[in-house]
Amino acid sequence: MFVKDYMCDWVNTISQKKTFPEVVKQMVDKKTNSIVVVDENKKPVGLISSRTLIKQVVPEYLRKNPTNSMFGAEGTFDKYSSKAKKLKLKDFMDTDFHCLSDDDAMIEAAVYSLKSNQRFMPVINGDGELIGAITRTCIKNALHNVFFKDNQINPKDNR
Amino acid sequence: MHGSEMEIIQNFQITNGMITIALLIFLGSYGAIISEKVHRTIVAIFGGALMIIAGEIMGFYNQHEATNAVDFNTVGLLIGMMIIVGITKTTGVFQFVAVKSAKLVKGDPWKILLMFALITAIFSALLDNVTTVLLMVPMTFVICDNLKINPMPFLLVEIFMSNVGGAATLIGDPPNILIGSAAGLTFMQFVEYLGPVIVLIVPILLVLFKFWYGKKIKTTKKNRERVMELNEIESIENPALLKKALFVLILVILGFFFHGALGMEAATIALFGAGLLLFLDGKNPERVLEEIEWVTIFFFIGLFVLVGGLEYVGAINWAAERMLSLTQGNFQITSVLILWGAAVFSAFVDNIPFVATMIPLVEQMEGVFTQGLNPIWWSLALGACLGGNGTLVGASANLVVAGMAEKSGYKIKFLDFMKVGLVIMFVTVAISQVYLWVRFY
Numbered sequence: 001m002f003v004k005d006y007m008c009d010w011v012n013t014i015s016q017k018k019t020f021p022e023v024v025k026q027m028v029d030k031k032t033n034s035i036v037v038v039d040e041n042k043k044p045v046g047l048i049s050s051r052t053l054i055k056q057v058v059p060e061y062l063r064k065n066p067t068n069s070m071f072g073a074e075g076t077f078d079k080y081s082s083k084a085k086k087l088k089l090k091d092f093m094d095t096d097f098h099c100l101s102d103d104d105a106m107i108e109a110a111v112y113s114l115k116s117n118q119r120f121m122p123v124i125n126g127d128g129e130l131i132g133a134i135t136r137t138c139i140k141n142a143l144h145n146v147f148f149k150d151n152q153i154n155p156k157d158n159r
Numbered sequence: 160m161h162g163s164e165m166e167i168i169q170n171f172q173i174t175n176g177m178i179t180i181a182l183l184i185f186l187g188s189y190g191a192i193i194s195e196k197v198h199r200t201i202v203a204i205f206g207g208a209l210m211i212i213a214g215e216i217m218g219f220y221n222q223h224e225a226t227n228a229v230d231f232n233t234v235g236l237l238i239g240m241m242i243i244v245g246i247t248k249t250t251g252v253f254q255f256v257a258v259k260s261a262k263l264v265k266g267d268p269w270k271i272l273l274m275f276a277l278i279t280a281i282f283s284a285l286l287d288n289v290t291t292v293l294l295m296v297p298m299t300f301v302i303c304d305n306l307k308i309n310p311m312p313f314l315l316v317e318i319f320m321s322n323v324g325g326a327a328t329l330i331g332d333p334p335n336i337l338i339g340s341a342a343g344l345t346f347m348q349f350v351e352y353l354g355p356v357i358v359l360i361v362p363i364l365l366v367l368f369k370f371w372y373g374k375k376i377k378t379t380k381k382n383r384e385r386v387m388e389l390n391e392i393e394s395i396e397n398p399a400l401l402k403k404a405l406f407v408l409i410l411v412i413l414g415f416f417f418h419g420a421l422g423m424e425a426a427t428i429a430l431f432g433a434g435l436l437l438f439l440d441g442k443n444p445e446r447v448l449e450e451i452e453w454v455t456i457f458f459f460i461g462l463f464v465l466v467g468g469l470e471y472v473g474a475i476n477w478a479a480e481r482m483l484s485l486t487q488g489n490f491q492i493t494s495v496l497i498l499w500g501a502a503v504f505s506a507f508v509d510n511i512p513f514v515a516t517m518i519p520l521v522e523q524m525e526g527v528f529t530q531g532l533n534p535i536w537w538s539l540a541l542g543a544c545l546g547g548n549g550t551l552v553g554a555s556a557n558l559v560v561a562g563m564a565e566k567s568g569y570k571i572k573f574l575d576f577m578k579v580g581l582v583i584m585f586v587t588v589a590i591s592q593v594y595l596w597v598r599f600y
Contacts, residue, residue: 060566061297067251067396068297071258071389073304083568 003109004102006142006155007123007132013038016045020056020087023048034120034135037093042129044122046093056084056092099124100134106142109134173473177219181472184209188465193508200454203461203512210468219472228467229460232340232426237287237459238451239429240330244290245450246436247408250401251394253282257298258391266383268306268376272313273365275299279317280324280361284331285412288321288556295321296563305389306382312372314564314571319364319548319583321556326544327357329425330415332554333459334505334514334543340426341518342536345419352537356594360587367586371579403439407432462515470519479523490528491600494538497521498595501542502588506549506581514543534599541591549584551576 012035014023027035027050037046057080062069084092098112100123112118113136123132141155188206192199207225214220247253260278264270275295283291295317303310325332329339329346339349395401411432414421418428437444469475486492497517504513521535528535547554551561551573561571 059300059568060563061300064293065248065254065297067254067394068301070393071254071298071301071305073301073307073385076304079304080568 001106001142001146002102003100003104003106003123003134006106006109006138007100007102007134008138009132011036011122011130011133013042013130014048014089015040016088016090016093018089020053020084020089020092023089024053027053034133036120036122036130036133037089038130044097044099044124044130046089046095047097047118047120047122048089048093049119052092052094056087057081097121101125102131106139110139113139173219174217177217177472178474178477180213180217181210181219181468181474184213185465185469185474189512192512198454199509200458200461203458203465205461207461207464207468210465214468214471220468224471225464225467228470229463230337230340232424233336233463234456234459235424235426236330236336236340236429237333237456239426239431239433240287241290241451242433242447243404243407243411243429243436244286245447246400246440247404248290248294249397250404251396252401252404253294254298254394255391257295257302258389258394261302261386262389262391266306266378266386268308268378269369269373271302271306271386272316272368272372272376275313276316276320276365276368277361279320280327280357283321283324284327284357287330288325288332288554289559291321291324292317292556292560293563296560300567302386305385306378308376308378308382309569310564311569311571312368312376314560314569315576315579316368316372318554318557318560319580320361322544322547322554323357323360323364323587325556326541327354328415330429332544332547333511335540336425337511337514337518338536338540340424341522342532344533344536346415346425347417347419348533349540350416352533352598353540356541356591359594360590363586363590364583367583400440404436407436407439410435458511459515462512466515466519469516475516475519476523479520482520483524483527488527490530490534491596493524493528494534494595494599495592497535498538498542498588498592501539502546502549502584505543505546506553506584508552510543510547510554514539517543530599534595537599538595541595542588545587545591546584548580548587549577550580553580553584 012030012032014026014035014037016037016039023035033050035048036044037048039045057077059080062072097118098121100109100121102123102125109121112121119136121134122130123134125131138155141153145152184206188202191197191202211220211222211225256278260274261271264274279291279295282294296314299313299317300310303313329335329344329349335349338344411428414428415425418425437447486496501513517539521532521539524535525532547557551557551571564571
């Protein structure tokens with residue numbers, strides 16, 4: 001069972017020169033929770049998830065103790081969202097992520113999805129170019145095919 | 160253990176080479192800590208290990224002596240309090256106190272600043288400074304957001320008051336923990352000798368704050384009403400745990416008041432409280448123990464090992480003799496020099512390694528003064544704690560607040576802070592000087 005058997009071969013990408021509002025718009029338009037930031041050679045240089053976006057608008061003083069947010073003033077969300085408006089993707093994208101190659105075993109994808117709580121792993125070819133991605137849905141599909149050998153789903157139909 | 164507790168029997172001939180190597184390792188580590196290029200804990204551990212290796216090779220220090228140099232009373236007290244606070248803060252009691260106090264003064268921003276200043280000073284006397292500001296600053300932002308006012312005056316006041324309040328007790332500030340443990344001073348002795356001067360300093364600072372910030376923080380009636388609408392009860396998420404935590408906190412504070420009379424170390428009280436609260440909480444202790452600031456604990460351990468090497472090689476003894484010859488063994492001059500020297504030094508560099516180094520040096524003065532050593536200890540404690548207000552890098556709490564403020568969009572500039580901080584430092588140390596003069600000279 002290999003990554004190439006279960007990966008999505010289409011991935012949403014964005015240039016690292018784009019801004020915070022531009023990535024929000026693209027993710028909303030594409031109805032996705034994750035996007036890969038690529039350089040001019042199509043090599044992945046960062047990841048942005050909805051969580052990455054939310055982190056930018058929750059101020060430091062509310063992060064460590066969520067109870068404080070019970071007393072948060074109206075307008076706080078708007079205030080910190082506006083402050084994030086001029087951020088470039090390279091300023092806040094997640095750069096600590098694990099890439100898979102298409103001939104990696106699925107167990108590696110499963111392990112890394114747990115280890116780093118990474119919901120989305122870019123898949124690259126030998127030249128480091130992005131060729132797909134493994135999501136938790138891909139891993140779930142692989143799990144299904146282990147249990148239901150008589151009723152195998154074609155991962156290509158279910159991405 | 161330091162000096163009086165740690166018997167140093169030198170059955171070897173100290174050479175200049177030994178002293179030079181030990182000083183080089185110590186000063187190199189100190190320089191690296193000040194430069195902040197490498198994390199101070201890494202420097203302390205690495206420097207401590209180097210000191211042992213040099214000592215083993217040259218014969219002035221070994222692993223057994225290095226282990227003896229670690230003051231487990233300080234380490235135990237820090238760990239015990241971190242566990243107790245780690246559990247207590249999850250109950251929401253600190254948010255409750257902040258909101259309740261803001262409502263008590265009807266949402267008036269200046270009066271809230273006064274309340275937060277006093278709460279910070281009191282919390283800081285009973286907990287450590289960094290914990291206090293970590294609890295107070297987030298709620299300060301929340302309240303200021305509701306009042307639509309700039310939180311900067313509040314942040315500065317909380318920094319100053321955390322350092323002032325922390326000076327009042329044995330457990331309030333790491334330098335006091337170090338001094339109390341090494342000199343065998345009790346919690347009650349700190350309250351008796353340092354409490355009065357802090358009680359004197361606080362209202363004087365409040366007048367200064369009124370002069371500086373009184374007219375700058377104004378809000379509308381509508382914003383005040385918004386604060387009055389906050390429901391502090393909402394913050395109490397686990398009332399059962401809150402009762403247990405408050406019970407243990409009160410027990411521990413009572414224990415601190417009587418630990419001298421009971422003949423127990425402060426660490427015993429804190430660790431007992433931590434164990435009791437973990438037991439009453441009944442949950443897996445892993446999560447709570449992860450909250451212990453191990454980075455700080457290992458910084459202390461590394462420092463103890465480093466300074467221990469200097470003691471064993473005789474460098475501390477030599478420095479104490481030089482200092483006494485400089486002050487000609489005069490009690491007043493020595494006390495003044497230590498108070499102001501500690502303040503100025505602590506304003507610019509971390510006061511923890513400074514105090515850790517000064518402790519064995521002061522111990523070497525045992526028997527020199529007819530007044531005893533205690534007034535010298537109080538001078539060191541006041542200088543080190545109050546000096547922390549001088550600049551933004553003077554105390555860990557200052558940097559923690561500055562970091563949190565910057566990430567929330569408010570930058571505390573080094574020079575802006577220093578302009579106010581040096582005034583606060585000078586005023587508070589001068590008051591301490593007069594107090595020490597009246598009480599001991």
